[in-house]
Each structure stands twice: as structure tokens, then as C-alpha cells.
Amino acid sequence: MNESPPIKAAKKPRAFVISPLRRLVDALSWGLAALSFAVLIFALLHILVYVFMNGLPAINLKIFTEDTIGIAGGLRNALLGSLVLSAFALLIAVPIGVSAGVYLSEHGEGWVGKISRFLSDVLVGVPSIVLGYFGYIVLVIGFGWKFSLLAGAITLAILMLPYIARTSEMALRAVPQELREAAYGLGCPEWRIIGQVLLPAARIPILTGLLMALAIALGETAPLLYTAGWSNYLWTGHFTHEGVGYLTYVIWSFIGEPYQSAHQLAYAAAFLITFMVLIINISARLLIFKWRR
Amino acid sequence: MNKVMPPIRFPFSWGLGAVAALLPLSLIVIIIFLLQAAWPAIAFNGWGFLIHNSWNLGNMYADPITVRGIEVLPRANYGVLFLIVGTLLTSLIALALALPIGVYAAIFLAEGLRGWPRIVGSFLVELLAAVPSVVYGLWGYLVLIPFLGKHVFPWLAHTLGVVLPIFRGPIGGGYGLLTAGIILALMVVPLITASLRDAMVATSPALREAGMSMGASRMEVMRRIILPGQKPLLIGVAILALGRALGETMAVLMVSGNALNSLPSNIYDPVSTMASFIASQLDSAMQDPTGMAVHALAEVALLLMLISVLVNAAARGLLWLSGNRT
Numbered sequence: 289m290n291e292s293p294p295i296k297a298a299k300k301p302r303a304f305v306i307s308p309l310r311r312l313v314d315a316l317s318w319g320l321a322a323l324s325f326a327v328l329i330f331a332l333l334h335i336l337v338y339v340f341m342n343g344l345p346a347i348n349l350k351i352f353t354e355d356t357i358g359i360a361g362g363l364r365n366a367l368l369g370s371l372v373l374s375a376f377a378l379l380i381a382v383p384i385g386v387s388a389g390v391y392l393s394e395h396g397e398g399w400v401g402k403i404s405r406f407l408s409d410v411l412v413g414v415p416s417i418v419l420g421y422f423g424y425i426v427l428v429i430g431f432g433w434k435f436s437l438l439a440g441a442i443t444l445a446i447l448m449l450p451y452i453a454r455t456s457e458m459a460l461r462a463v464p465q466e467l468r469e470a471a472y473g474l475g476c477p478e479w480r481i482i483g484q485v486l487l488p489a490a491r492i493p494i495l496t497g498l499l500m501a502l503a504i505a506l507g508e509t510a511p512l513l514y515t516a517g518w519s520n521y522l523w524t525g526h527f528t529h530e531g532v533g534y535l536t537y538v539i540w541s542f543i544g545e546p547y548q549s550a551h552q553l554a555y556a557a558a559f560l561i562t563f564m565v566l567i568i569n570i571s572a573r574l575l576i577f578k579w580r581r
Numbered sequence: 582m583n584k585v586m587p588p589i590r591f592p593f594s595w596g597l598g599a600v601a602a603l604l605p606l607s608l609i610v611i612i613i614f615l616l617q618a619a620w621p622a623i624a625f626n627g628w629g630f631l632i633h634n635s636w637n638l639g640n641m642y643a644d645p646i647t648v649r650g651i652e653v654l655p656r657a658n659y660g661v662l663f664l665i666v667g668t669l670l671t672s673l674i675a676l677a678l679a680l681p682i683g684v685y686a687a688i689f690l691a692e693g694l695r696g697w698p699r700i701v702g703s704f705l706v707e708l709l710a711a712v713p714s715v716v717y718g719l720w721g722y723l724v725l726i727p728f729l730g731k732h733v734f735p736w737l738a739h740t741l742g743v744v745l746p747i748f749r750g751p752i753g754g755g756y757g758l759l760t761a762g763i764i765l766a767l768m769v770v771p772l773i774t775a776s777l778r779d780a781m782v783a784t785s786p787a788l789r790e791a792g793m794s795m796g797a798s799r800m801e802v803m804r805r806i807i808l809p810g811q812k813p814l815l816i817g818v819a820i821l822a823l824g825r826a827l828g829e830t831m832a833v834l835m836v837s838g839n840a841l842n843s844l845p846s847n848i849y850d851p852v853s854t855m856a857s858f859i860a861s862q863l864d865s866a867m868q869d870p871t872g873m874a875v876h877a878l879a880e881v882a883l884l885l886m887l888i889s890v891l892v893n894a895a896a897r898g899l900l901w902l903s904g905n906r907t
Contacts, residue, residue, distance in 0.1 A: 306798070314800045317685075321693060324685035325702065328774070331767055332709050335720045384603045391601035395594050406897065407605035413821075413893030414611065414886055415828020417856045421882040422611045424863070425618045425875075446607050453604055478593045507713025510830035510856070514863050536715045540831060543719055558719050562712065569711045573704060
């Protein structure tokens with residue numbers, strides 16, 4: 289019997305041997321990646337849980353039905369003040385911001401558009417406290433409005449403008465070119481195309497942008513400190529010469545007070561503002577997510 | 582003869598452009614008014630404003646005196662070197678912490694997770710940017726400061742402090758440079774992670790396949806091929822994050838210890854940043870009957886604005902060149 293020579297086991301090709309050092313570096317990198325991610329998630333959850341655990345017990349009916357008395361009482365004035373300030377800021381910022389978005393998307397290729405877009409991007413980077421100081425100098429002192437709703441709302445509006453313009457521009461750019469061509473082909477004037485074709489087609493992403501801007505405005509403190517001031521009373525409907533309370537102010541100024549009642553109000557305010565910002569963010573996400581499907 | 586004059590027609594886009602112009606116009610108006618408000622202070626302070634540590638409103642109860650034709654309080658002096666140093670140091674510490682964490686978290690999101698976990702994970706990281714600044718301040722003040730001051734800083738001083746002098750004590754109460762840097766890092770990290778993750782996910786699969794076919798592991802493809810390709814984006818986004826950290830107000834105000842006229846001698850020392858200083862000082866500046874303190878704060882605001890605008894313009898320019906508009 290001829291025994292065939294035993295087949296030599298094929299040697300594993302050199303290239304596929306991963307050296308221990310490479311394995312180690314790989315494992316370390318994965319470890320670092322997971323750790324970095326975990327640190328961020330932990331920090332976020334810690335902040336949210338901390339605010340909710342301390343804020344929820346501080347919430348009671350009094351918070352919504354009574355105004356602040358010194359450092360006690362409720363938060364009705366601040367809660368409504370926050371909402372009214374943001375609402376008027378939106379009212380000012382939406383027409384300008386969406387118009388800017390439309391202009392940049394439809395006519396933004398020229399030098400005017402390029403410069404506007406650059407300045408708008410730069411405006412995003414202007415610190416909110418600088419906007420607040422500008423509001424103080426020009427609106428509060430210059431126009432003599434004192435600490436007031438209008439001064440606060442205009443300052444917030446300037447803060448929101450570039451975000452709204454940016455998201456509107458992106459939303460409109462995503463509308464297919466064929467829609468525009470079809471509308472122009474039917475002889476539509478431009479205002480009709482924008483009003484009846486483009487804006488309706490892009491309404492969901494634009495709305496998402498508005499919601500995000502609203503969330504930013506609700507959470508801001510620095511631009512309001514020296515424009516909206518503070519008031520222990522419910523807003524009476526005056527636009528100037530009367531300060532307005534807002535929730536973020538309560539958090540900042542009451543937590544430094546050495547009294548339990550002040551801390552409770554600060555926790556309640558932190559809970560309310562975080563809850564609102566969170567809800568707005570989540571609904572904006574869901575909105576855009578569903579729309580993309 | 583009734584000649585019908587054709588109605589003058591403005592194209593619709595002009596009207597649109599006019600409303601839209603309010604946006605860039607507001608930036609220009611802000612610069613002009615800040616410059617105007619700061620002008621008396623600029624004239625009074627000169628270059629000393631940038632190189633001295635001497636913020637002093639002067640004697641509030643004395644009669645104003647006239648210096649170089651400008652009415653000020655006696656012994657009034659404005660030098661904000663400590664603010665410039667504090668602003669730059671806190672932001673640089675924030676960037677030094679946020680950059681590696683942000684990059685590795687982006688790698689984890691882009692390469693380690695897929696499907697639902699990736700969507701939820703990305704959303705959670707981006708929520709860090711949605712938490713209001715003042716809530717960060719509250720959390721920093723009540724949670725982070727006691728924790729760092731009691732546990733982390735003493736340990737850092739005993740270990741790193743032996744080798745590096747800036748980590749040596751005294752560690753203080755937990756308020757200060759490093760605490761502000763950590764809070765700022767949390768606030769700007771989503772910017773880095775989100776844009777890098779998007780860019781990594783969008784990288785052509787061909788690059789990945791080519792790397793894999795050479796026998797590289799997934800992490801090696803990431804570190805050696807995909808990450809280096811994102812360098813321009815990463816630099817741009819890092820500068821953008823720096824710009825955001827420079828102007829952050831409330832959180833820094835609540836955790837930085839608000840130093841006045843002193844430079845930090847180690848990494849635990851209290852500092853002030855320009856933004857937090859404006860927020861904390863306007864109340865007392867309003868008491869100055871000559872108005873010079875308000876002008877000087879306007880000069881601080883102008884300086885902060887100039888720095889942020891320069892930093893932002895640089896970042897936008899870089900992102901533009903690299904074909905990203907984030």
C-alpha cells in the first residue's frame with residue numbers, strides 16, 4: 289500500500305495573524321469609546337434624574353396658582369412670564385427668520401446671499417450675554433423702556449433668528465426642484481409659489497426648527513437678566529416699563545438664598561423648565577422622524 | 582389724452598430680501614451700538630484695559646473727577662486681564678476634555694451601535710446640548726462642586742499634583758477653573774460628537790471595505806482611515822465648540838467662584854469669565870453715577886463679541902473649505 293504523504297496543514301497566512309499589541313490597542317480603543325459614551329450618558333441621566341427627583345416633590349398646586357412673594361409662594365408669574373416672553377419672541381422672530389430662510393434658499397446664490405449667510409452663521413456665535421447687554425443699552429436705556437417684556441422678547445428674538453433662518457433654509461432647499469419648475473410652468477407668481485407650494489411642502493422641518501428655537505429661548509437666562517428684569521406679579525399686559533418674571537431667573541437667584549422655601553422654588557422651576565425643554569425636543573425629534581419615514 | 586402710467590412693480594424677491602436683511606443687519610447694529618456704548622471706556626482705559634488686573638469702580642461716595650476730559654469716579658480703574666485669562670483657560674480646559682471624549686463617543690455611536698440603539702444613543706448625547714445653561718449651573722453647584730471638592734480634587738492633588746505643579750493644592754471648595762471647564766465640556770461635547778458621527782456614518786463604504794480587505798480591524802479602519810479623513814471637520818467643529826464655551830454665562834457664573842482681579846495660580850483656583858462677569862457686575866455698575874462702569878462693561882462685551890466672532894468666523898471658514906456647513 290502506498291501511503292500518500294500526509295497533507296501538510298496549510299499554514300495560516302501571515303497577514304491574518306493579528307499581533308497581541310494590535311489586539312490590545314483595539315481593545316483599549318473600544319474600551320475608551322464605550323467609556324466616553326457611558327460618561328456622557330451618565331452625566332445626562334444624572335442631571336435629569338437629579339432635577340426630577342428634587343423638582344417633583346416641590347411641585348404642588350400652589351406653584352401654579354400663586355405668585356412669588358419674596359422668596360416664597362408660587363411660580364405662576366414666572367411660568368406665565370417665561371411663556372409670554374418666548375411667545376412674543378417667536379412672534380417677532382418667525383416672520384423675519386422664515387423670510388430670511390426663503391430668501392437664502394431661493395435667491396441665496398449671489399453675493400448678497402453669501403454674505404447674509406455668513407453673517408447669520410456668525411450671529412449664532414455671538415454670546416447670549418452680549419445680546420442681553422445690547423438689549424440693556426439700546427432697549428432698556430436707549431429707548432427708555434426700562435426692564436420690560438418687549439425688551440426681553442426682542443433680545444430673545446435676535447437670539448432665535450439665525451436658528452430659524454438656518455433650519456428654514458435647509459428645509460426649503462430639500463424641496464425637489466421639479467415642484468418649483470412645475471409651478472413656474474403654470475405661470476404662478478413667486479409669492480404664490482412660496483406661499484402655496486414651497487412652505488407647505490417644507491412645513492414639518494420648518495416647524496421642527498421653530499420648536500428647537502423655542503426650546504432654546506425658554507431655557508435662556510443671560511439675555512433676560514438685564515432686559516426682562518424680574519417681577520413678583522403676574523404680567524399685566526404692559527409691553528414696556530414693567531419687568532417680567534421668568535423661570536430661569538428663579539433657578540439662578542433663589543438657589544443662592546439660604547432658605548428652604550427659596551430652594552424648593554428653584555427646584556420646582558428647574559423641573560418645569562427642564563420638563564418643557566425636554567418635551568419640546570422630543571416632540572420635534574418625533575415630528576421630523578415620522579415625516580422622514 | 583389719458584396716458585396710463587404702468588404701475589411701478591417691485592419684484593417680490595426685493596420685499597423678501599428687505600425683511601430677510603434684518604437678520605444680518607441686527608449683527609451690524611449690535612456691533613455699532615456696543616462700540617458706541619464702549620467708546621468712553623475705550624478712550625479712558627486705553628491699552629491698560631487688556632493688560633492690568635484692576636477692576637475698580639472707584640470711590641462711589643466722592644465727587645466725580647475729570648481725567649483726560651472724561652468724567653470718572655476718583656481711583657476708578659478698569660483692567661480685565663484676569664477675565665481674558667479666565668475665559669481662555671476655562672474654554673481651553675473644556676475643549677481639552679470635550680475633544681477626546683467627543684471623538685471617542687462619536688466612534689462608539691458610528692461603529693459600535695446600529696439601528697435603534699444608535700438613534701437613541703445619539704439623541705441622548707444631543708440632549709446634553711438642550712439642557713438649559715442655568716440647569717447645568719444648578720447641578721454643578723449642588724452636585725458637582727461638593728463631589729469634586731471632597732473626593733476628586735484632593736485625589737488629583739495627591740497624584741497628579743506630585744508631578745505637575747498646576748495640580749498642586751490648595752484645592753479650595755470645589756469652585757473654580759477645573760469645575761467650570763468640566764461643566765463647559767459637557768455643554769459643548771454634543772456639537773463635536775454629533776457632527777463627527779454624521780460625517781463618519783456618511784463616509785463612503787468603499788474606504789471601509791478597502792481597509793478591511795487589507796486585514797485591518799473595524800477599530801483600525803476607524804482610527805487609521807476614517808478619522809484622519811475627518812481632520813478638517815474636526816478642527817472646524819473644535820473651534821466652533823471653543824467659541825460656544827467662550828460665551829457661556831450662567832453655568833460658569835454658578836460654578837467658577839467669580840474671582841476678582843486675581844489670576845488663577847493652580848487649576849482649582851476661582852476664576853471669572855467675561856460673560857459671567859458681565860452678568861454678575863451690571864447691578865453694581867448701574868450704581869456708578871458717571872456711567873463709566875456701564876461703559877467699561879460694554880467694552881468687556883465688545884471684547885467678548887470680537888473674540889467669539891473671530892473664533893466663529895475662523896471655524897466657519899475652515900468648515901466651508903472642507904465642504905461642511907455645520
